[in-house]
Amino acid sequence: MNIQITRTETETIIAVEGEVDLYSSPELRKAVLKAVPKSGGGLAIDLGGVSYMDSSGVATLVEGLRSAKKHDKSFVLVGPSSAVMKVLELARLDRVFDVRTDA
Amino acid sequence: MADPSPGTLRVEVSSDPRALGVIRSVLQVWLGLIRFPADRRPEIVLAVDEACSNCIRHAYGGQVDETVELCFSATDDWLEIVVSDRGTPCPSERTECRPLEPPDPERLRPGGLGLRLIREVFDEVEFCRGTKTGNCVTMRLHR
Numbered sequence: 001m002n003i004q005i006t007r008t009e010t011e012t013i014i015a016v017e018g019e020v021d022l023y024s025s026p027e028l029r030k031a032v033l034k035a036v037p038k039s040g041g042g043l044a045i046d047l048g049g050v051s052y053m054d055s056s057g058v059a060t061l062v063e064g065l066r067s068a069k070k071h072d073k074s075f076v077l078v079g080p081s082s083a084v085m086k087v088l089e090l091a092r093l094d095r096v097f098d099v100r101t102d103a
Numbered sequence: 104m105a106d107p108s109p110g111t112l113r114v115e116v117s118s119d120p121r122a123l124g125v126i127r128s129v130l131q132v133w134l135g136l137i138r139f140p141a142d143r144r145p146e147i148v149l150a151v152d153e154a155c156s157n158c159i160r161h162a163y164g165g166q167v168d169e170t171v172e173l174c175f176s177a178t179d180d181w182l183e184i185v186v187s188d189r190g191t192p193c194p195s196e197r198t199e200c201r202p203l204e205p206p207d208p209e210r211l212r213p214g215g216l217g218l219r220l221i222r223e224v225f226d227e228v229e230f231c232r233g234t235k236t237g238n239c240v241t242m243r244l245h246r
Contacts, residue, residue, distance in 0.1 A: 019124065021120070021123050021124070021152065021156075022120040022123055022156045022159065022160065023120035023121050023123060023124070052127070052145075052148075052149075054149060054152050054153060054156065054217075055153055055156070055216040055217040055219075055220055056156065058216060059216060083145065086145060086146065086149075087149060087220070090146065090149070090219075090220050090223045090224065091216055091219060091220060091223075092219075
């Protein structure tokens with residue numbers, strides 16, 4: 001898994017690539033929770049390059065969403081790959097997140 | 104010509120989260136050998152990965168030098184995957200079947216999410232546990 005963080009005036013973008021599983025998700029969790037409070041208007045998680053995501057990745061996104069709400073920031077998933085959409089649908093959490101389809 | 108059957112495949116991996124990628128790769132190959140439909144492979148891989156993650160996280164509590172055993176078998180009609188460990192038996196109330204209503208994100212318990220995915224993907228899911236050690240989950244799917 002690779003994480004790239006870009007800050008713009010309005011938001012912080014965290015672009016994730018590769019496989020998000022029990023081994024790699026703690027690193028993503030750390031990056032997301034650290035970025036939330038200083039993310040300007042909010043956080044955008046670019047998931048277009050994610051080839052695999054398990055429930056620990058989903059739990060990380062849920063935790064990020066909760067943290068963003070607490071800090072009064074927006075939290076949006078950008079261009080989630082089919083692997084991400086599949087696991088969100090199976091978990092019945094696909095309607096919980098704001099999704100932006102244009103990258 | 105009859106379908107080539109690779110027979111039953113048994114795999115033993117360490118209880119290290121880094122082994123999960125290996126399991127996913129092996130399972131992909133096996134699903135290809137039994138000619139399981141390509142579009143349905145990712146969800147099988149996900150559910151089996153979740154079962155192994157539960158062994159690592161809950162039964163072994165993150166201890167990486169234990170073992171997780173997998174057994175893959177298939178007939179023309181069924182696919183069966185058994186995942187077992189020799190760790191702490193999981194309390195039965197945690198593996199009980201719960202209705203699959205959409206979860207409340209405020210109350211989500213990560214371990215419970217894995218079980219939810221396993222039950223969504225497979226037609227039959229059975230848990231067994233040893234009196235002192237060990238858990239076993241048998242997952243079956245009608246092809």
